[in-house]
Amino acid sequence: MQTATVETVRVELGARSYDVRIGAGLLARAGAEIAPLLPRPRVAVLTDATAAAHHWDALAAGLEAAGIAADRLDLPPGEGTKGWAGLAQAVEWLLERRVERRDVVVALGGGVTGDLAGFAAAILRRGVRFVQIPTTMLAQVDSSVGGKTGINTAQGKNLVGAFHQPALVLADIAVLDTLPARDFLAGYGEVVKYGLLGDAAFFEWLEANGPALAAGARGPRQAAVHRSVQMKAEIVARDETETGDRALLNLGHTFCHALEAATGYSERLLHGEGVAIGCALAFDLSARMGLCAQETPGRVRAHLRTMGMKADLADIPGDLPDADGLMALMAQDKKVQAGRMRYILARGIGQAFVCADAPADAVHALLTEALAARR
Numbered sequence: 001m002q003t004a005t006v007e008t009v010r011v012e013l014g015a016r017s018y019d020v021r022i023g024a025g026l027l028a029r030a031g032a033e034i035a036p037l038l039p040r041p042r043v044a045v046l047t048d049a050t051a052a053a054h055h056w057d058a059l060a061a062g063l064e065a066a067g068i069a070a071d072r073l074d075l076p077p078g079e080g081t082k083g084w085a086g087l088a089q090a091v092e093w094l095l096e097r098r099v100e101r102r103d104v105v106v107a108l109g110g111g112v113t114g115d116l117a118g119f120a121a122a123i124l125r126r127g128v129r130f131v132q133i134p135t136t137m138l139a140q141v142d143s144s145v146g147g148k149t150g151i152n153t154a155q156g157k158n159l160v161g162a163f164h165q166p167a168l169v170l171a172d173i174a175v176l177d178t179l180p181a182r183d184f185l186a187g188y189g190e191v192v193k194y195g196l197l198g199d200a201a202f203f204e205w206l207e208a209n210g211p212a213l214a215a216g217a218r219g220p221r222q223a224a225v226h227r228s229v230q231m232k233a234e235i236v237a238r239d240e241t242e243t244g245d246r247a248l249l250n251l252g253h254t255f256c257h258a259l260e261a262a263t264g265y266s267e268r269l270l271h272g273e274g275v276a277i278g279c280a281l282a283f284d285l286s287a288r289m290g291l292c293a294q295e296t297p298g299r300v301r302a303h304l305r306t307m308g309m310k311a312d313l314a315d316i317p318g319d320l321p322d323a324d325g326l327m328a329l330m331a332q333d334k335k336v337q338a339g340r341m342r343y344i345l346a347r348g349i350g351q352a353f354v355c356a357d358a359p360a361d362a363v364h365a366l367l368t369e370a371l372a373a374r375r
């Protein structure tokens with residue numbers, strides 16, 4: 001039997017450095033991967049019912065093979081779990097299980113589970129270690145790496161949380177086989193983002209290999225996750241708490257967050273779909289401001305379209321607010337500083353930068369035209 005390749009990306013953060021392991025079959029060897037972290041052979045696993053249904057048996061067997069006992073809590077799937085009630089449930093359960101300061105919490109699931117479990121681990125007994133086992137494309141290439149943990153409140157998404165780095169990330173690319181195509185492609189939106197923000201050659205590679213990757217080819221899929229994680233690791237190592245470069249990871253997100261709020265964080269628009277549309281709009285704005293070539297937004301959209309992804313406001317079903325309404329939602333963005341909007345714009349593919357002085361009238365005109373194209 002051929003052994004699947006496992007690659008390692010190190011996130012260099014001094015005493016809090018950790019490995020992201022990427023490859024097919026990591027669930028089956030999770031016990032061997034996690035064992036060196038454990039003072040005693042037991043873990044508490046926070047997961048959601050969907051991830052558990054698909055992946056629990058493989059993970060439990062992998063842990064058992066190394067003699068590790070595992071308890072699990074199934075949280076309800078969906079963004080609604082990532083709030084105060086879900087956090088209380090997770091923390092109470094961990095305390096009931098007598099998880100100690102040196103024990104390890106495992107997060108098995110997508111971004112919601114990882115963010116919630118990471119925050120629960122951050123505040124449990126003033127901080128216990130946790131391992132991320134991301135089961136969605138989005139979580140493998142973005143949310144499981146970098147230590148942003150937290151919950152949503154009535155005031156908005158991710159407004160309460162902590163930077164708490166995992167001790168290990170196991171990205172088993174084989175688990176992505178179980179994802180519905182729409183979720184897979186939404187996660188791919190974050191992969192495209194990496195090419196757009198900092199690596200033109202990677203974007204070009206995605207243009208050539210994206211369709212095979214989406215069709216399930218393991219080699220391109222692993223290469224895409226690996227390069228995305230490498231880029232994230234480099235940026236997080238430079239700027240862990242987002243005082244500078246880490247904001248580049250938010251390319252497309254100012255538009256995306258407004259669109260998610262406008263669509264009620266519903267099935268009308270998945271986060272990764274909003275990121276893809278947001279990236280296209282960020283390139284539109286950059287072109288309008290004369291920062292990048294006029295044809296560049298078209299190239300971005302052409303790739304999204306080839307992949308069967310949403311690329312325009314016209315692709316979002318149902319009503320949207322007008323340009324004033326969208327701009328009001330954008331003003332809630334966490335990148336706002338002293339009341340000034342900051343956008344991630346680009347001088348070309350792979351050349352993103354933080355811009356603090358994008359003219360509001362250019363943004364307004366862009367949104368007005370994009371909304372008019374919906375009719």
Ligand code: GLY
Pocket residue numbers: 142143145146148246249250
């Ligand atoms: N998802 C953006 C970041 O981790 O900074």
